[in-house]
Amino acid sequence: MNVDVSGPAVPRLSRAAISTFVAQVLRAARARGIAEVSIAFVSDAAMRRLNKQYRGKNKTTDVLTFPGDRPDIVISLDQARRQAIAERHSLATEVRYLILHGLLHALGYDHETDDGEMNALELRVRGRVGLK
Numbered sequence: 001m002n003v004d005v006s007g008p009a010v011p012r013l014s015r016a017a018i019s020t021f022v023a024q025v026l027r028a029a030r031a032r033g034i035a036e037v038s039i040a041f042v043s044d045a046a047m048r049r050l051n052k053q054y055r056g057k058n059k060t061t062d063v064l065t066f067p068g069d070r071p072d073i074v075i076s077l078d079q080a081r082r083q084a085i086a087e088r089h090s091l092a093t094e095v096r097y098l099i100l101h102g103l104l105h106a107l108g109y110d111h112e113t114d115d116g117e118m119n120a121l122e123l124r125v126r127g128r129v130g131l132k
Contacts, residue, residue, distance in 0.1 A: 001026070007041030008077060013092035021096055021129070025103050028128035029121065034106065036070040039099065047076035063098040063105075071106035073099065096131055 003019040010018075022037055042050075044060040052058045054066075062079045066072040075098050077091075084094035100122060109118035126132065 002036045004036070004038045005041075006038070010041065010077070010092055010095050012090060013095055018095075018099065021099060022103065024129045025100050025125060028125045029104065029107060031103075031107050034071065034103075037103070037106070038070060038072045039102075040072065040074045041077045041095075042074055044076050044078040047074065047079065050074060063102045065102045065105035067106045067108065071103070073102035073106065075099070075102070093131070096129075097126075100125060100129070100131065 001019065001023045003015075003022045005015045005018050009015075018039060022039075025031075026034060047060045047064070048058065050064055051061050054064065055061075060076050060079050062076055062083060064074045066074075075095060077095075080094045080098055081091055084091045087094065104118055104122055104125070109121065111118040
């Protein structure tokens with residue numbers, strides 16, 4: 001598994017730990033066919049531009065996924081920080097949640113249209129990889 005991570009470092013979550021986590025999630029989701037993943041950590045401003053360009057929404061979001069043979073997952077660290085504070089857990093934990101969520105989108109799941117299938121799978125995979 002090749003995981004390319006770019007952008008600022010996440011406190012208490014090394015790039016090696018991110019790679020290991022991606023592999024764990026893909027195994028837990030019983031995913032096949034993904035050998036490479038790109039994860040980019042960006043600011044709210046950069047995320048807002050991407051969200052406007054690709055989804056027509058002029059606001060930030062926590063995670064965007066661009067599926068394909070080598071999926072790209074983009075995470076706003078600013079938004080992740082706010083969510084971590086609201087949920088009372090670490091930024092590292094929130095980033096893991098967002099990586100998991102982004103990977104499920106890369107596998108073709110869409111919580112906006114699938115009648116809860118993605119959400120149910122996300123909860124199962126969280127348990128399998130130790131995220132409560």
